[in-house]
Amino acid sequence: MKNREIAGMFSRIGDALEFKGEMPFKVLAYRKAARVLEDLTEDIEDIWKEGRLTSVPGVGSGIAKKIDEYLKTGKMRKYREAMQGIPDGFLDLLNIQGMGPKTLRLAFDRLGVRSMEDLKRVVEDGSLASLPGMGQKKVDNIRKGLNVFSAEEKRISIGLALEIADEIIAWMKKGDVNRIMAAGSLRRMKETIGDIDILCTAPDGKAIVEHFTNFLGRERILAKGDTKGSIIIKEGYQVDLRVVPDNCFGAALQYFTGSKAHNVKLRTIAREKGLKISEYGVFKGETKIAGKEEEDVYSALGLPWIPPEMREDRGEIELMEMPELVDYSAIKGDLHVHSIYSDGRNSIKEIALRAKAMGYEYIAITDHSKSARYAGGLDEDRLKRQAEEIAKVQEEVGVRILRGSEVDILRDGRLDFDDRVLEDLDIVVAAIHTSSNQDMTDAMVKACSNPHVDIIAHPTGRLISRRQGYPLDISRLIECAASTKTALEINCYYDRLDLSDVNARMARDAGVKISLGSDAHNLGMMNSMRLGVGVARRAWLTPPDVLNTFSLDRLEKWLNERV
DNA sequence: GCCGTTTTCGGCCCGACTGTTTTCAGTCG
Ligand SMILES: Nc1nc2c(ncn2[C@H]2C[C@H](O)[C@@H](COP(=O)(O)OP(=O)(O)OP(=O)(O)O)O2)c(=O)[nH]1
Ligand SMILES: [Mg+2]
Ligand SMILES: [Mg+2]
Ligand SMILES: [Zn+2]
Numbered sequence: 001m002k003n004r005e006i007a008g009m010f011s012r013i014g015d016a017l018e019f020k021g022e023m024p025f026k027v028l029a030y031r032k033a034a035r036v037l038e039d040l041t042e043d044i045e046d047i048w049k050e051g052r053l054t055s056v057p058g059v060g061s062g063i064a065k066k067i068d069e070y071l072k073t074g075k076m077r078k079y080r081e082a083m084q085g086i087p088d089g090f091l092d093l094l095n096i097q098g099m100g101p102k103t104l105r106l107a108f109d110r111l112g113v114r115s116m117e118d119l120k121r122v123v124e125d126g127s128l129a130s131l132p133g134m135g136q137k138k139v140d141n142i143r144k145g146l147n148v149f150s151a152e153e154k155r156i157s158i159g160l161a162l163e164i165a166d167e168i169i170a171w172m173k174k175g176d177v178n179r180i181m182a183a184g185s186l187r188r189m190k191e192t193i194g195d196i197d198i199l200c201t202a203p204d205g206k207a208i209v210e211h212f213t214n215f216l217g218r219e220r221i222l223a224k225g226d227t228k229g230s231i232i233i234k235e236g237y238q239v240d241l242r243v244v245p246d247n248c249f250g251a252a253l254q255y256f257t258g259s260k261a262h263n264v265k266l267r268t269i270a271r272e273k274g275l276k277i278s279e280y281g282v283f284k285g286e287t288k289i290a291g292k293e294e295e296d297v298y299s300a301l302g303l304p305w306i307p308p309e310m311r312e313d314r315g316e317i318e319l320m321e322m323p324e325l326v327d328y329s330a331i332k333g334d335l336h337v338h339s340i341y342s343d344g345r346n347s348i349k350e351i352a353l354r355a356k357a358m359g360y361e362y363i364a365i366t367d368h369s370k371s372a373r374y375a376g377g378l379d380e381d382r383l384k385r386q387a388e389e390i391a392k393v394q395e396e397v398g399v400r401i402l403r404g405s406e407v408d409i410l411r412d413g414r415l416d417f418d419d420r421v422l423e424d425l426d427i428v429v430a431a432i433h434t435s436s437n438q439d440m441t442d443a444m445v446k447a448c449s450n451p452h453v454d455i456i457a458h459p460t461g462r463l464i465s466r467r468q469g470y471p472l473d474i475s476r477l478i479e480c481a482a483s484t485k486t487a488l489e490i491n492c493y494y495d496r497l498d499l500s501d502v503n504a505r506m507a508r509d510a511g512v513k514i515s516l517g518s519d520a521h522n523l524g525m526m527n528s529m530r531l532g533v534g535v536a537r538r539a540w541l542t543p544p545d546v547l548n549t550f551s552l553d554r555l556e557k558w559l560n561e562r563v
Numbered sequence: 564g565c566c567g568t569t570t571t572c573g574g575c576c577c578g579a580c581t582g583t584t585t586t587c588a589g590t591c592g
Contacts, residue, residue: 025575029564060565098581100590133589137582184592197592225580228592240592242579255577256592267576272569278577279592 001475003044006067007037009079015091016082018101019108032058035261039314041506043475045071087114095153097145097222098138106131120146144220148236155192156237157464159494159531162186165196168215168239175211177202179249183242183256187308189534191497192464195238199256205243212241248280250293255279257294261313262306269301269317309537325537330549331529333362336406336429336457336489336517341386342367343375345522348389352397354523361552362400365390366429366457366517369407369416375433377408380421387424400552402426406457408433413446415453422452427559429489429517431457432470441473448480454562455515455547456481458491458498465495474503478510485562487513487547492532493525501538508545513558515547 014030036058037044047053048071053064070076093104093116107113110131111122122128123146129139165182172180177200181187184197202208209229213221222230228242244252255263256279263277270277275284281291282300290296295305303317307325310316337351338344344351348365355363367386368377378386387403394401404427408416415422415430422428430453432440440461447453459477462469481488488507491498496519499507504514516532518525529548536546543549550558 023564026564028575032565058565062564098590102589133583135583138589141581195592223580223591228579230580230592242592258592260576260592264576271576276577280578 001043001045001473002071003037003040006044006070007034009070009076010034010037010063012091013079013082015094015101016086019086019091019094019105020082021105029058029063032261033063039312039502041502041509089116089151090114092151093119095151096142096149098141099145103134103138103142106134116146116149148232153194154236155194155464157494157497158186158189158191158193158534159528161193161196161237164233164235164237164239165198167217168196168198171215172198172200172208172212172241175202175208176204177208178246181253183253184240184258187257188259188311189309189531189538191500191531191535191538195240197240197242197256199242199244199249199252201246201249201252202243208243209241215239242279244279246292248291250295251277251281251291251297252279253294254297257308257311259312262311262317265313265317266297266301273301275300307537309534310540312538323540324542326533326541326543326546326549328530328533330543330546331360331516331533332551333360333364333400333548333555334518334520334526334529335364335402335404335427335455335515335548336366336491337363337520337526338367338406339365339386341365341376341378341382342372343521348386348393348401349397350523351520351526352393352399352401354526356397356399358526360399362402362555364402364404364427364429364517366404366406366427368433369405371408371410371416372433377416378405380417383417383421404429406431407453409443409447411436411438411443413443415447415450419450419452422450425452426556427454428452429455429457429515432461435461435467436470439471439473441471441476444472444477445480448477448484448486451484451562453486454559455487455489455517457489457517458493458496458519459488460498460500460503462498462500463495464497469498474506478503478507478512481507481512482510485513487515489515489517490532490535491517491519492528492530492535493519494528494531497531497535499535499539501535504535504539504541508539508541513547514539514541514545 010030011034014027018027053059066076066078111127113119123139123143129136180200183199185193205226212229213224217233218231219234220232230240232238242256267277275282281288282297290300298305304322306316339348368375370377370379390401390403403425406429409430409432430447460469518528520526
């Protein structure tokens with residue numbers, strides 16, 4: 001699928017044109033097209049073949065032509081033209097905190113800056129500071145930005161970000177705050193988080209921002225005012241605080257939750273209705289008609305409240321009614337857990353007790369198979385002995401324990417256990433564990449086609465902190481999963497969250513069931529199911545889409561229908 | 564460059580903080 005590739009090109013065209021001083025709205029148009037393509041749940045190539053390019057929001061005749069040219073020839077003249085005269089990697093310098101297109105252009109024109117090294121030089125030798133509109137303080141900021149610069153925008157897993165947010169909120173509660181909560185991508189449960197956004201109301205804005213900037217883990221203060229502040233914490237992550245009066249909390253929460261694209265769409269609709277939305281409320285002329293609670297902002301526009309996870313301008317605003325998203329409390333079991341039999345830390349009984357305490361009806365023990373030697377994979381004999389223990393514990397604890405395996409998909413697509421072994425199991429989860437840059441589609445399709453395989457785990461193999469995942473034709477895998485009625489997993493391990501929201505939505509749209517699995521190796525990790533539900537909600541999944549919402553009866557029926 | 568039952572031309576979200584400014588541009592959320 002070339003969606004992301006083309007999105008990346010348009011995004012870079014946007015940066016390049018902005019740098020060159022092109023009309024701002026043209027730049028905006030390229031960026032919008034880039035975002036829409038990135039979020040698309042259809043292969044752009046399919047849309048192109050069917051002549052529907054301009055039906056994609058933000059794609060008009062101009063951008064459609066460029067997509068067409070690229071898909072036909074593998075080249076885009078506009079891209080080359082936009083990049084003309086801009087050295088490779090030069091625009092990455094825009095990722096420096098405080099460095100925007102205007103400043104970069106100034107340095108490019110007046111000082112001949114062409115690279116990171118050049119920039120460092122003009123920062124140090126004072127020539128940048130002497131330029132019109134510049135000064136020592138601005139240059140100092142850029143110098144600090146240079147110190148933490150990385151060409152790649154670094155985003156962290158929501159699993160990590162939630163923990164940091166909790167710490168910050170605990171600190172803030174030691175100050176004089178009324179209401180406080182996480183907003184931004186964190187509240188939207190996005191898989192990766194660029195920065196941590198916290199909203200609060202307080203009697204004295206200046207004082208609470210001051211308190212915020214005194215956070216013990218603070219490294220640097222980026223900005224500090226009466227209504228907002230930004231800091232960098234020791235781990236290197238940015239935290240933004242926004243403060244508003246109590247009677248604006250709803251509007252501010254709506255604003256600060258975003259996404260930006262969702263906000264822009266909402267504000268445009270408001271404008272068409274003769275209203276104005278800001279973080280302070282919804283206004284009709286001078287009078288404020290909403291703002292205390294978030295739902296009021298939406299109802300002022302005649303819209304239903306929209307779950308934060310859906311707020312990405314992916315069509316949620318145009319929806320007549322909201323889907324009944326899978327609820328965080330609707331999970332009846334975990335379908336991917338490791339025990340001490342392979343590389344997990346806990347016994348079957350400990351896991352079962354925890355499952356019961358979590359209110360689960362069932363749990364699947366899915367230890368690794370024999371090829372996974374590094375992970376203490378089970379051979380057939382140990383699998384059999386494990387089955388005996390499972391039967392015993394199930395009786396003792398009173399939770400249905402499905403006898404499963406996370407069976408390795410070997411390079412050639414064969415599975416690590418014979419069909420005779422798989423047949424005896426209650427549930428079979430298959431997965432690839434070798435990190436490889438070989439295309440894995442054939443192997444996965446073959447695994448999918450084995451009737452004993454119920455679920456494909458962490459299908460793309462991405463690790464948020466480390467790698468994109470192996471080359472894979474996701475459309476083909478989804479197609480195969482649909483035709484063989486194999487479920488695809490949203491692996492809830494914080495560094496995987498795989499399938500992603502976009503992929504999960506594509507799978508669901510193709511009729512594929514989704515399974516949530518914590519992939520827990522200890523009891524604490526079993527809590528990560530919450531992250532997976534977040535991804536599922538971002539994919540607009542409803543209870544019938546998600547195996548884990550099924551009652552035990554229904555789940556077993558689904559499993560038995562498959563063999 | 565995109566878009567449209569209020570427009571096929573003339574709009575395109577709205578506000579805070581910083582530094583440099585003598586009235587606001589740049590960057591960011
Ligand atoms: N209306 C409006 N709101 C914005 C704009 N930029 C950001 N916001 C709002 C919506 C965002 O969700 C929220 C926080 O901004 P962030 O830059 O932190 O983005 P967000 O948290 O969504 O994603 P992130 O994971 O941090 O990259 O502020 C903007 O240009 N206009
Ligand atoms: Mg954010
Ligand atoms: Mg932010
Ligand atoms: Zn696993």
